[in-house]
Amino acid sequence: MLDPRGPRFAAIITSVVLVVVLITGSGWLALAQAVVFAVGAANIRYAPYAWIYRKFVARHLGPPPPVREPSEPVRFAQGVGFAFMTVGTAGYLAGAPVVGLIATALALAAAFLNAAFGFCLGCEMYLLLKRVRAALPTR
Template sequence: MIDARAPRVNQAVVGLVALAAVTVGPWWLLALLALQLALGLTLGRRWCLACVFYYEVLQQRLGEGPLEDSRPPRFANMVGLAFLTAASLAHVAGWSTAGTVLGSIVAALALLAAVTGFCAGCSAYKIGYALTGRKFVSCPLPPPVAGENA
């Protein structure tokens, strides 16, 4: 379970940096975003700069937000990593148009999620469950400890 606002902050950062990379450059900002997502996915949120900013700065001021299952946003980050890696490799190979298109897709979907809360990668994760005949059930919150206020 994670604070539902943390992925939105990450999506805003990814979306804005990807938008800057595809509109004014340099293209290697897409590679830095890919690296940042890879570090966060493999080493945890302490290595995700947007997550550190959210948890250490914003959450301290705003308080904890609603909790959500972390699996769909994690899957969305994996998809974003794949697209950003492909965009970076396309630029390295000299296929700038393909790299720009892939980077633009990331920018558009990340900004859409940050602004509206609709996460295409999260929805794809849940659709994947349905296609396999399973119903997506969010991780339940643990029961409150006796004697603590809920």
Template structure:
């Protein structure tokens, strides 16, 4: 895992709102293709680099210049971990919708939506705070990197 530089914490909040909207559309339409695209996005951010997040670029070019600057910075490691959690949920959801296991699709997508909305609305990364709990019960998910 290569190290990303710390980021303006408002960028990930902005991205989380868009992710929330995408996941809400998935729930309403049941489109596995849209969820598959979101899964790829989660995967790229988690396993390659946060710089691949297109909403981050939208934030930098369209939003950041219009709001007052902040010296606050957030470490990249928790953000990438959160994207990894999103990846797992979205992947399960895609498999569910694509294979006709709609119940799995709905449950997994709802899980991802809860995580994204918590992040967007409350600035809270549940997976990060409960990392120790996840690690104890799902060691494969929270492997040390």
């Protein structure tokens, strides 16, 4: 279970990184963000931005709220971010900057929704897929 402020903090950093990627067109920075997403998808506890939040930010915010978030939707969201940034990285590094720009802009839109409004698009996708899967007939 996660402190819900942690993923939102990570989304703020992610948004800043993705804006820099869009401004500079840096495939290497896009790759670095893709790696951050990959680590978060594998185990959110080891995600770099989550570590920064726990180590330097959380203690200054006071106790976490009593309601915690499950980690699975956040990990799924990180996986979606990884997919978009893999495409973005490939676009930038392969000389197809329009592909990189579009994929990065989509990832930024999702990160910004979480950073600014606390709405995790990837988490909502996870919950929707879970409901659809539960509604499907079993064999």
